[in-house]
Amino acid sequence: MFTHSVVVPDETIVAGSSPSYDLPVSPLSHVLLTVKFCQNLANDIMVFANVAAMLDKVEVLYKGSGVVSMNGLDLLACGLMVCDFESWGLNALGVDSEERSMTFLVPFGRQLYSPVECYPSQSRGELVIQVTWAASFTEIDTGRLQMEAVELPDAHPERFLKMTTSHVTLSGTTEQDVELPIGNQISDIVLWGTTIPAGVATTRTLANMQIRKNNSEFMYSRSNFETLHNMAGRLRAAPGYWASHVHRLTAAAFAQWDDTSPVIPENHILSNHLLVPFDVRRDGVHILRTDDANDLSIRVKPDVAAAIRVIPCEVVAVGAR
Numbered sequence: 001m002f003t004h005s006v007v008v009p010d011e012t013i014v015a016g017s018s019p020s021y022d023l024p025v026s027p028l029s030h031v032l033l034t035v036k037f038c039q040n041l042a043n044d045i046m047v048f049a050n051v052a053a054m055l056d057k058v059e060v061l062y063k064g065s066g067v068v069s070m071n072g073l074d075l076l077a078c079g080l081m082v083c084d085f086e087s088w089g090l091n092a093l094g095v096d097s098e099e100r101s102m103t104f105l106v107p108f109g110r111q112l113y114s115p116v117e118c119y120p121s122q123s124r125g126e127l128v129i130q131v132t133w134a135a136s137f138t139e140i141d142t143g144r145l146q147m148e149a150v151e152l153p154d155a156h157p158e159r160f161l162k163m164t165t166s167h168v169t170l171s172g173t174t175e176q177d178v179e180l181p182i183g184n185q186i187s188d189i190v191l192w193g194t195t196i197p198a199g200v201a202t203t204r205t206l207a208n209m210q211i212r213k214n215n216s217e218f219m220y221s222r223s224n225f226e227t228l229h230n231m232a233g234r235l236r237a238a239p240g241y242w243a244s245h246v247h248r249l250t251a252a253a254f255a256q257w258d259d260t261s262p263v264i265p266e267n268h269i270l271s272n273h274l275l276v277p278f279d280v281r282r283d284g285v286h287i288l289r290t291d292d293a294n295d296l297s298i299r300v301k302p303d304v305a306a307a308i309r310v311i312p313c314e315v316v317a318v319g320a321r
Contacts, residue, residue, distance in 0.1 A: 001154055002029065002113055008147035010036075013054070018132040021147065023060070027155040028119040030083075031106040031129060032148045033058065033075075038141035042096035046139040048089075048269050051102050052076050054143065057132040060106060062122065062321065068106055069164040070311060073269070078163055078190050079105035081232050081275040082313055083112060097141065108160045110187060110282060110313070115155035120318050160321075161187075162314040170205065170302045177212065177297040184314040186288040189276040189298060194306035196225070196272050203303045206274060210299040211288075219288065220276065232275040279315075287315065 007021055013035070023031065035054055039046050055072025070078065079085040087103040106129065109117035119127065129147075137143065168178050180186065193205035204225045211220040276298070279287035290296055298310065 001152075003151040003153060005149055005151070006147070007031070007149050008145055011145045013037075013133055013143035013145050015133050015137060016135045018130055020128050020130040022125055023127045023129055024149050024151050025121055025124055025127075026151040026153045027115070027121050027157050028108050028127070029113050029150040029152050030108060031060075032150075033104040033106060033131070034101055034146040034148070035104070035143060036099070036101045036146065037137075037143040039094075039096060039098045039100055039139065040141045041094075041139045043094055045092060045094045048102075049073060050138045050140060051089075052104075052269070054134055054137055054140065055104065055131065056134045057130075058104070058106060059130045059132075060127065061130065062127050066164045067108075067119070067127075067160075067162050070309075071165075072104060074165060074190065074192060074273075074309060074311060075104045075106065077192070077270050077273045078311065078313070079107065080270065081190060081273070082161075082163075082188055083107045083110055085112070109157075110161055110279075110315075113150065113152065115152050116158045117160060117315070118152055118155055118157045119160045120157050120321065157318055159315050159317050162316050163190075163311050166310040166312075167307065168310060169307045170300065170305050172305055173302055175299050175301045177299050178308075178310050180290070180296040180298060180310075180312050181314060182290045182293050182296050184290060184316045184320065185279075186290060186312050187277075187279040187282075187315050188313040190311040190313065191274040191276065191298075192272050192309040193225075193274070193302075194272070194308065195304050205302050205304060205306045205308055207301045207303045209276070209301065211276070212295075212297050212299050213288075213290075213293050214295060219278065219286075223276075225274065228274045228276060232270075232273070 052072035057071055058075055060068040085105040090101045091098050108119035170176055191206055195203050195205040206225050208222055208224045210222050211218045
């Protein structure tokens with residue numbers, strides 16, 4: 001049995017604010033953040049990344065310690081690539097002042113509704129979610145937040161999912177190691193890099209990478225950006241059609257749509273993200289164990305020095321919380 005309830009019914013979004021909310025006390029499968037807004041753009045499809053950019057940071061904290069910490073775009077990426085969750089959104093019609101919405105997943109297990117992989121019960125006020133809104137929004141008018149939670153009252157969780165972001169700025173173009181957490185098993189790593197190939201340029205911030213455990217190559221001896229990026233949809237949810245398309249019509253017939261400005265087609269909203277999976281079949285056979293590691297890192301070779309984000313998906317035993 002599960003209980004789906006409302007945490008925040010319909011609250012006005014204040015740009016630049018950081019409100020916090022207590023989460024339910026029963027074992028928790030996931031939280032759903034729905035952003036309602038009006039499109040401030042006429043006769044065109046707004047850039048979907050602008051919706052994700054409203055969420056500057058989403059944090060779930062247990063007694064002040066981070067369980068989830070990432071921005072809206074990474075939340076979208078983790079929902080899609082780790083949990084097979086894809087928001088359909090509402091009213092992508094290209095109309096000014098159109099009422100629209102989009103839902104973001106905050107998961108506590110890789111398989112939603114799992115009674116063995118969810119956040120364990122706790123006392124009121126110990127588990128909170130804090131949403132930090134961007135200082136300003138692009139192509140968006142007034143916004144409202146809805147928040148809902150799915151509890152599993154009869155669950156006896158053995159583990160839960162922890163995902164927090166490391167922000168790293170790479171220096172130079174030599175190989176560099178980014179430390180990974182030790183102690184919990186790691187199911188996947190989600191990465192984002194500033195620069196990807198575009199036009200005739202092949203430059204990549206995350207050109208290729210390698211996993212290193214105890215000073216040796218481990219599982220991923222080497223993999224390139226293009227292959228990791230392209231296989232993400234095969235291993236997880238197929239990429240959604242986040243962009244738009246335009247039917248070319250004569251100006252005489254439909255003058256209002258005689259518009260050459262839209263990009264046709266657009267790149268996927270997760271164009272700069274990578275998924276490095278270990279527990280591919282979700283059966284624990286290939287999961288990355290770290291309890292026997294003295295050191296653990298992902299070694300990155302950049303073509304250009306720039307910022308990256310690294311999100312290890314840790315599977316935490318309930319007793320280790």
